[in-house]
Amino acid sequence: MSEATETEKPASSSNTTLTNAQKARIERNRAKAENLRQAKLVTHPYKIGPNGGPEGNSVIKVQGTKYIDSGGGFLLEQPVLPAPGQKSNAEAETPVVIDDGINIPVKYEECLDCGDQFADSYLFNNFGHSVCDKCRDTEDRHSLITRTEAKAEYLLKDCDFDKREPPLRYISRKNPHNVRWGEMKLYLHLQVLKRAMDVWGSEEELMRQHESREDKREVGKARKYNKQMKQLRMEVRSSVYTKKTTELHVHEFGPETYNEEEDNYTHACVSCPYTETFEKM
Incomplete structure (x- = not known):
């Protein structure tokens, strides 16, 4: 057994020994595999290298614009990083706001009821009546009235609304009874009453x-x-x-007599006692 083992050792050592040709072929295969692996390697498009650009060789330049090959079939535009001390494009395109506005003074009105000053109110904007919104009384003093009601109640004409100076201001609203009818003109009741006093002089x-x-x-x-x-x-x-009669007698009437109470006339026949009452148109 020892002899057989001793004879097999030289054979196994001869099998593990590589020739120079085999070693060269193995090195070529390893280099080819390494080149193939490097060719298939795709760098991440958002991975920035140490020089400020994308890492790897995935940058493509098309008509002066640089794009990053994402490896997924589309290109991403490469962000242009500003140089040290240089502003970015967004900062460069930001408009500079120059405060050159003109200060317009606000005119305040004094409320006729409370005396406070205000710059804006419903009655002043629509009717020119200097009353603030806090003092507005929509149920009584500052109620609205339609043009038809104002003409019937205060015996006014259209010229009193439109021609007499100053013309009364109004607001237009849709007719609540029928939307197909014309719009209503609503006037401030106080102003209509004042215009009626101008026309008639007194109540x-x-x-x-x-x-x-x-x-x-x-x-x-x-x-x-x-x-x-x-x-x-x-x-x-x-x-x-107009009724036809068969009488042979023909009446001969005397003078007419006028009855003021009944507004009619009466005359009697001179040859018989017949008396006829009639009216004249």
């Missing part, structure tokens, strides 16, 4: 105008009613006048 004169117009309205209604009743009576009596 007593305004009340007399209301009473006078009411009386004229009642007289007109009565006159219209009497005229309609008179027309109705004439239509009823016309059938009697």
Whole structure:
């Protein structure tokens, strides 16, 4: 057994020994594998090297602009880092704000109710009435009234709103009864009352105008009613006048007599006791 072992040792030592050709081939294969590994290696696009740029050889320059090959099929624009002591593009493009504004003085108004000063209010902006928003009373003193209601209540005309100086200011709102109708014009009740006093002089004169117009309205209604009743009576009596009779006697009427209470005329036949009452149109 010892002899066999001794004879096998030289054979195993001869197998592990490499020739110079084999060693050279192994070195070439190792170098090829290393080159292939280096060719497939892709550096991270966001990994910055010590010189301030991307690490590796993944920078591509296209028409003067540098891009980073991400290795995923698209290019990323390389950020341009400013040199020491040099401002970046964002800082260079930031506009310089020059404070050259003109200070416009704010005009304050004095409230007619509380006496405080204010620069802005609803009544002053819409109607020119110097009352602040704190003192605004929408239910009573500072209520709004439509143009139609103002004309009926204060007996005003359109020229009193638009032509008389100064023209009354108003705001327009949609009609709440029907959106298809025209917009309503809302006026400040205080200003409408003041304009009515300018037109009529006093509240007593305004009340007399209301009473006078009411009386004229009642007289007109009565006159219209009497005229309609008179027309109705004439239509009823016309059938009697046009009715054909078979009487042989022909009346001969005397002078006419006027009845003021009933507003009609009466005349009697001179040859018989027949009396006829009629009205003249």
